[in-house]
Amino acid sequence: MLSGTVFDIKRYAIHDGPGIRTTVFLKGCPLSCAWCHNPESWQKKPQPSVRVLRCQGCARCIDVCAHEAITLESGKAVTDPKRCVRCGECLDTCLANAREILGRDITVADLVTEIEKDRIFFDESGGGVTFSGGEPLAQAEFLCQVLEACDQEELHTAVDTTCHAETDVLERVAEHARLFLCDLKHLDSDQHASFTGVRNEQILSNIRQLSVWGKPLHLRIPLIPGFNDSPENIRQTSDFIKSISTVQRIDILPYNRSGVDKTRRLGTAGPDLKDFGPSDDTHVARCVSEFRNAGIDVKLGG
Numbered sequence: 001m002l003s004g005t006v007f008d009i010k011r012y013a014i015h016d017g018p019g020i021r022t023t024v025f026l027k028g029c030p031l032s033c034a035w036c037h038n039p040e041s042w043q044k045k046p047q048p049s050v051r052v053l054r055c056q057g058c059a060r061c062i063d064v065c066a067h068e069a070i071t072l073e074s075g076k077a078v079t080d081p082k083r084c085v086r087c088g089e090c091l092d093t094c095l096a097n098a099r100e101i102l103g104r105d106i107t108v109a110d111l112v113t114e115i116e117k118d119r120i121f122f123d124e125s126g127g128g129v130t131f132s133g134g135e136p137l138a139q140a141e142f143l144c145q146v147l148e149a150c151d152q153e154e155l156h157t158a159v160d161t162t163c164h165a166e167t168d169v170l171e172r173v174a175e176h177a178r179l180f181l182c183d184l185k186h187l188d189s190d191q192h193a194s195f196t197g198v199r200n201e202q203i204l205s206n207i208r209q210l211s212v213w214g215k216p217l218h219l220r221i222p223l224i225p226g227f228n229d230s231p232e233n234i235r236q237t238s239d240f241i242k243s244i245s246t247v248q249r250i251d252i253l254p255y256n257r258s259g260v261d262k263t264r265r266l267g268t269a270g271p272d273l274k275d276f277g278p279s280d281d282t283h284v285a286r287c288v289s290e291f292r293n294a295g296i297d298v299k300l301g302g
Contacts, residue, residue: 004111004142007040007103007134011118015251015302017158017179017218019127022118024111024146026131027103028138030164032197033185034274035224037259041134042271046086046103048079049265054098061090061099079267102266108145115155128156130181137165137173147176160220163206164198170206174213182207184219184250186228187236195227204240211246219244220251220302225276229287238294249297252288254279 008025016023028044040047048069057075069083070090077098086101106114115129122128129150136143136159143159150157158179163170174180184207185200186192192200210217219241223229228237241247255276263270284300291298 001107001109002142002145003105003107004139004146005044005046005103005105006111007038007046009114012121013130016130016132016160017128017181018156019125020118020121021127021130021158022115022122023130023132023160024115026133026136026139026143029133029135029162030138030198031135031162032271033222034195035222035227035255035257035259035276036271036273037256037262038134039259039263039271039273040102040266044138046101046105047266048081048084048086049100049102049262050077050079050267051098051265052076054096056096056098058095060093060095064089064093081267108142108149111146112149112153115150116153119155122155126156128158128178130158130160131177132160132181135162135164137161137163137169140165140169140173144172144176147173151176163203163210165202165206167202167206167209170209171213174210174215177215179216179218180210181218181220181251182210184221184237184240185224187233187240191227191233195224207244211244215246217244217247218249218251219247220253222253222255223279223284223287224255225279225283227276229283231290234287234290235294238291238296241291241296242294247296249299250291251302252284252291252298252300253302254284254300 005027007027010023013021013023029042055076061077062070069080157177159177160181162183189199260275
């Protein structure tokens with residue numbers, strides 16, 4: 001049976017679609033957003049992660065590593081991601097619980113079984129399961145099979161996506177997903193490429209296409225200081241949103257710098273993220289007001 005790679009399953013999620021939800025985070029992403037709060041999702045394969053401040057320098061992990069991937073530097077155990085085979089032998093021996101492997105393979109059947117454990121919360125709240133990432137479309141075949149299985153079990157499904165994929169891939173996913181949570185980062189393609197690594201033409205086209213197919217949409221805007229929070233981009237974004245007929249609302253997501261700390265745990269395998277500093281509440285409120293003044297239903301925080 002087909003397997004996929006997930007790095008987290010978050011239960012009792014209330015910001016990833018209607019009702020109480022289980023959010024499944026799939027590894028792999030074609031974008032490289034400078035503010036990413038899930039940098040552990042970029043690579044498709046599992047990755048070693050170390051909370052260096054917890055490390056006591058006992059060297060027990062070094063003793064059990066058969067691949068000589070761990071060394072002691074300045075009293076802290078450091079992992080070489082090129083030598084690490086992600087066997088997990090070092091995890092149980094770490095007295096400080098400083099080490100973990102981010103990502104695990106799971107079959108379609110086993111994942112659906114995990115999701116089914118929360119059915120009582122779905123039924124009581126009108127919730128369901130949301131597939132996020134990374135970019136869930138990067139594991140399109142696995143995602144399609146899981147969505148189809150969830151559909152057969154009459155589970156409400158949502159896909160949280162950048163919409164950066166070939167349209168035929170998106171169409172196969174859309175056959176079974178009931179709701180799409182689509183990122184909308186910047187309307188200017190050059191700016192989009194400078195901060196995410198990809199242009200936005202395919203993304204905007206796919207959002208329009210989802211609307212043509214009649215799919216309900218929540219557009220999610222990560223509000224990044226100095227990137228997409230200018231009055232000009234807010235106006236352009238508002239105009240685009242109003243041109244999409246199936247948008248139910250937009251979610252404004254203030255900048256979250258948690259990815260910077262996560263990157264440190266990944267060591268040399270982690271991306272080089274930019275720290276945009278804390279969000280200014282007054283500025284966020286102004287941006288929210290500008291969208292509302294344009295007649296758009298806005299939720300702050302997802």
